[in-house]
Amino acid sequence: MSSAAFANIGSLVTNDESLGDGKIGELGGTGANAAGIVIEHGRVAWVGRSADLPDADSRIDVGGRAIIPGFVDSHAHLMFAGDRAAEFSARMEGKAYTAGGIKTTVAATRAATDEELTENLRRLVAEMHASGITTFETKSGYGLTVDDEARALRISSAHTTETTFLGAHVVPAEYADRGVGSNGRTGADDYVGLVVGEMLAGAAKHSKWIDVFCDRGAFDVDQAREILTAGVAAGLAPRIHANQLSNIGAIELAVELDCASADHCTHLNDKDIELLAGSNTVATLLPGAEFSTRSPYPDARRLIDAGATVALATDCNPGSSYTTSMPFCMAVAVRDMGMTPAEALWSATAGGAAALRRSDVGHLGLGAAADFVILNAPSHQHLAYRPGVNLIGQTWRGGKQIAPNHIDSANHFGFGKQGHSND
Numbered sequence: 001m002s003s004a005a006f007a008n009i010g011s012l013v014t015n016d017e018s019l020g021d022g023k024i025g026e027l028g029g030t031g032a033n034a035a036g037i038v039i040e041h042g043r044v045a046w047v048g049r050s051a052d053l054p055d056a057d058s059r060i061d062v063g064g065r066a067i068i069p070g071f072v073d074s075h076a077h078l079m080f081a082g083d084r085a086a087e088f089s090a091r092m093e094g095k096a097y098t099a100g101g102i103k104t105t106v107a108a109t110r111a112a113t114d115e116e117l118t119e120n121l122r123r124l125v126a127e128m129h130a131s132g133i134t135t136f137e138t139k140s141g142y143g144l145t146v147d148d149e150a151r152a153l154r155i156s157s158a159h160t161t162e163t164t165f166l167g168a169h170v171v172p173a174e175y176a177d178r179g180v181g182s183n184g185r186t187g188a189d190d191y192v193g194l195v196v197g198e199m200l201a202g203a204a205k206h207s208k209w210i211d212v213f214c215d216r217g218a219f220d221v222d223q224a225r226e227i228l229t230a231g232v233a234a235g236l237a238p239r240i241h242a243n244q245l246s247n248i249g250a251i252e253l254a255v256e257l258d259c260a261s262a263d264h265c266t267h268l269n270d271k272d273i274e275l276l277a278g279s280n281t282v283a284t285l286l287p288g289a290e291f292s293t294r295s296p297y298p299d300a301r302r303l304i305d306a307g308a309t310v311a312l313a314t315d316c317n318p319g320s321s322y323t324t325s326m327p328f329c330m331a332v333a334v335r336d337m338g339m340t341p342a343e344a345l346w347s348a349t350a351g352g353a354a355a356l357r358r359s360d361v362g363h364l365g366l367g368a369a370a371d372f373v374i375l376n377a378p379s380h381q382h383l384a385y386r387p388g389v390n391l392i393g394q395t396w397r398g399g400k401q402i403a404p405n406h407i408d409s410a411n412h413f414g415f416g417k418q419g420h421s422n423d
Contacts, residue, residue, distance in 0.1 A: 003040040004399065005056035010064035011379040012037060012047070015350040015363035019047050024342050024380075025363075030064065037067065039370035042398040047366065065407070066379050068345060070134025070371035070397060071326040072352030072362045074162075075263050075284050075313035078124045078138040079152040081116055082108030084319045091293060101319045102142070102170045109142040109152075118155055124316060125159055127324035129403040132392045133314075134371035135352070135361045139211060141166030146199045153206035162356055164209035165236060167195040168219050168227045192223050196230035209260070210236040214250035221249045228257055237357070243267045244289065255279045261311065261355040266290065266298045277307040282355040284311040285347070287332040288321030300347075301338030311351035312344060331387035341381045370399040376407065 012035035014025035027035040027047070036053040038046035046054055053059075087101050109117070121138075128136055138160060140152035149167050156163045170176075171188045178187030200210075210231025214224035218241075228238040238257050242250035244264035251272040254262040262276065263284040276283050283303050290297045303310050312329050315321040323329070330344040339347070353362025360369050374394040375382065382391055395403035 003038060003045065003056040003058075005036060005038045005053050005059045006062055006067065006374075007034070007036050007050045007053050007059060008061045008064060009035040009037065009050065009067050010062075011035070011066040012364070013066070013068045013345065013380055014047060014365055015069055015346060016047075016365035019365065022342070024346055025365075026380075028066070034064070035067075037364065037372075039396075039399045042370050042400075044364050044366055044368045044370055047364065062374055062407075064378060065393060066375040066377055066382075067364075068132075068373050068375065068380050069349040069362055069364050069368075070373055070395065071132045071348050072311075072350075072356065072358070073128065073133045073136040073313050073316075073326060074261060074282075074311055074352040074355035075286060075315050076128075076136055076138050076324075077141060077166075077315070077317035078121050078136075079117060079140060079156050080105050080109050080142045080318055081112035081120060082318065083322070087319065088292065088322075103173055105142045105318055106144055106170075106172060110145070110148055114151065114155060117152070121155065121159060124324055126403075128314075128316075129395050129397075130392060131325045131327060132373040132395050132403075133324070133326055134369075134373075134395060134397040134402075135162065135356070135358070136160055137162035137164060137209070137313075137356060139164040139166040139169075140203065140207075141169030141211075141213075144169065144172040146194070146202050149199055150202040150206065153203050157206045161208060163207050164211045164239065165200065165203040165207040165231065166211045166213070167199045167203065168192070168212035168224070170213065170218055188219075188223070192219070192226060195227055200230055200234055204231075204234045204236060207236055209239050210234075211239045211241060213241040214248065214253065215241060215244055216246040216248060221253050224250065225253055225257070228253075228259070232257070239263065239355075243272070247272070251275055254281050260357050263313070263315075264289065264298070265303070266296060268298070268302075273302055273306045273308065276303065282309045282311050282351065284313050284352075284355050285333065285337065286313055286315035286321060287329050287337060288323045289315050290336075291332055292321050292323075297332075297336045299338060300333060300343070304339070304343060309351060309354050310343075310347045311355040312347040313352060313355070327383045327391065328387070331384045334384040335387075341384045344384060345380045369397075371397045374407065
């Protein structure tokens, strides 16, 4: 279809303050006050009251359901093989999480074929679409050799433009076990040299971003600075894993290098929060990681109140956050991180777009990409109010339905009957 009108929207969240009340730009209600939206050639062409809806090639009555922008997942690790269910079970028995578990996935990923990695990626992307995610970022970081990192990014780039080179995830065992050589260099020093040299050269053509895990047990601030600076020189934009396990100064580095986002932000001091609030760096919070590791949650309330831009992302990975559900992450953020339902929604949509420095997604303002979700609920508040319940009725991207899911046409949800007209 070239144009489609969606009528009788009980609550339409646009994330455009000029189109509604408050930060999330919400329109809607019942009867004459219900909202409407028109999409044309994959873009938002009109937003207003359903009673004023202009003509379009097709008209869809959503029966009082809510429409929200598609979720923007700005932090995920989808390029891997195997799982770490046994590690998760051990952790739930009281064993502490460390970054060393990544090495288990490295071994499985190196052994996997291209076809196996592609199939696993497709499976996870389908899950994302079904949970309302329309834009996602994914990283390398489970190959940790020149060929395996390039392979991961080559496969990923066929499925998203938001690809991130994360050769600096951990120091692989073949380098970590070397100790100090006669030249005074450690195995970690040699690995950093590989990352900024041959590995970066092979990965750059398939990447938009460069990332580094700057934390205890991974890479220190000086190593992270060297890696990110080399990536910027190669034409990649920087982002950083910061302050998940401890505070070693990664936030200061993130702001120094104008990283698009500092991700995790679990351990912050007052200076860190002040720096983030005064910068262009988004604080990307990953509640699935804290949930799955029984770690303290980041304090979203302090960040928001200080004026920092906050995003929510799934951090989908096999070790510490094996979820593709943005609604789950939002519910946790509301329950345990001090966010309101509206703030969680904004952070999972417009906030994620800011973390990717995108202006075309994460909102439904005029001219934006027609990426949106029809909920089996009357408002976005139900995403946190009804945790664990699949309320994603349909997912649309670029004006096309990519995840049919289901919209109940009986009156089960308390809405009117849905109607469609032919194209």
